[in-house]
Amino acid sequence: MPYDLYYWPGLPGRGEFARLVLEAAGVPYRDVARLPEAEGGGVAAMQAFMVGRGHDGPLPFAPPFLVEGELVVSQSAVIAAFLGEHHGLAPEAEAERIFARSIAVTTADLVAEAHDVHHPVGVGLYYEDQKPEATRRAAEFRESRMPKFLGWYEALIARNPHDSGTLVGPDITYADLGLYQVLRGLAYAFPKRMETLRPDYPLAHALADKVDALPRIAAYRASDRATGFNENGIFRHYPELDAA
Structure with missing residues (x-):
């Protein structure tokens, strides 16, 4: 089964750190909140998962989080490490x-x-x-x-x-x-x-x-799966905050 990645749609944000590992490893995944609601996606699906987890199973504090069956992994650094170590993108020593x-x-x-x-x-x-x-x-x-x-x-x-x-x-x-x-x-x-x-x-x-x-990163960057930086994300360009 593919992984389910939950993160806010429309911005790369912290979810991008997980996406890059998934893409570089060539691992199948569903970007749930970006899917149509008719396919079980959207922000509502992400919120519904978190509400349901309030009574049964691990409850992530906030997106991003990764789900595989009963396994729930949250926090961008932990997700990246988990994926890297399971899919050939981590050191062996x-x-x-x-x-x-x-x-x-x-x-x-x-x-x-x-x-x-x-x-x-x-x-x-x-x-x-x-x-x-x-x-x-x-x-x-x-x-x-x-x-x-x-x-x-x-x-x-x-x-x-x-x-x-x-x-x-x-x-x-x-x-x-x-x-x-x-x-x-x-x-x-x-x-x-x-x-x-x-x-x-x-x-x-x-x-x-x-x-x-x-090759896989280049293909991802050129695809419609990748979202560009914008002023709703973590990295925002406000000219008045920048200087040489």
């Missing part, structure tokens, strides 16, 4: 498998910080309700946090003993797919800043180019 999970969790931290740039006060408020705070948060994120995270990824690639150009292990893993998505998201949200920073992190960008060229 135990120490490297565990560290790949650490990378995925750290990437989730970066994603949360990127989101909080445009929603620094509260997720229930509109961006327009917190623009002064967002401006201040954006400056700190651009000048301090982005280089800190990107420098760490760059160091991991440089120090990888396999000299594979990847974050961990000898081959591309779900951790690399996560970095790929983050670099794409940051380039969308902060194009000026990323253009300035790009020369400082050649290994990270070379890895992203390698992921982008994977």
